Amino acid sequence: MKSKLQFVIIFLGILSSCFGIWKMLKTETMILSPWFLVLLFLPILLFISFLLGYFLKIILKSEWNTLTFTSVFVIIICSIFYASQYRPTNKVVIPKNFSGEVKLFVSNEKGNDFKINNFGVGYIDKETFDKGFYPKIIKENNDITDQVKLYSKGSWVTTEKTDYSFEYLTFIIPPKKEHNKDVGELLKVNAIDITRLPKK
Template sequence: MMKFKIQPLIIFLGIVSLIFSGRQMLQTKTMILPSWFLTLFFLLITLCVSFALGVLAKKMLNSKWQTRTFASIFAIAISLIYYVSQYRSAYTVFIPKDYVGEVRLLVSNEKENDFFVNKYGIGYINRTTFDEGFYPKIIKGDNDITKQVKEYSKGALATTSEDVYSYEYLSFSVPAKTENIEDKDIEELIKIKAIDTTRLYRRKLLSQ
């Protein structure tokens, strides 16, 4: 009787794991498709695959357990695999309380991140964090504005036509009450020494 009593618990855990995975995916910032679309797609595929594997497992084992019990086991496994594969470290980015506009985290040649953004919207991110990604917490002054930041993007720039290196960066915009904000480009920021180029990681461009 015990094996039949445990089935509702397995099914419950399967549902919880899907809800947790969906919630985690909704919080993930994306650069192309909206998070809700990817979440629905992931849940639909997970359900279909889990039930297909559940049917196969029930037949192969000739078990009296319900198909949805096996499906729940596979749903739990898929959710755990997703969570582990999508794990990202969490870091806090500090922004001056009066700053609005684009923030750029330039890839540095240093081991540590420098997420204390200056008055020009410049901070520094190390190579590993840039490549692996992270879950950001955005603090402006004393306020948490993480939910106000809608999207993140990556970019690269060669400062001159003769430059054989490019500077990479992660950027996002700090919302303002007015849209009439003129952001300085990276070349201009370098000229006014708002960016310390000695700290930057330079990726060599492919020869033409």
């Protein structure tokens, strides 16, 4: 009976590891590739789980092997990671037929405005910008989040005198366009409401 239970626990541990890897590969990242997350965190996960499992086996003076206890902690840690991925997310609404670069400018307001205009411009509050976020991206009532993999932060620097700060979070809605308007071009067509931007 014990050997069967250990087999089930070890199997669930392996299954949890595979599912954790799959979730990490689907995680949106600001800079690094999802594969980097896997290669970085998987060895750490296994090492920590092994240490905790080893010490728990000693404390309990159990006849179960260390791999079984290691699997228990793998299941626990992967479950916590899985639960964290399903916390409430922000929803970014993309206009119909829009493709190319989206820029979410840091605003002087409390709260986010993720309804993107026809030029790919939206607004994000400073707190959300600083701590990072994992949005659900909706286009024509379809969830296209999995099609958007890379997020990056940027700022616009100009030689012209301006009282406003132009920090933004950007990502690409496929298919990628050959040319995307920069901040200067967006200002010329009044695509950015500068009254919503923080002053320097």
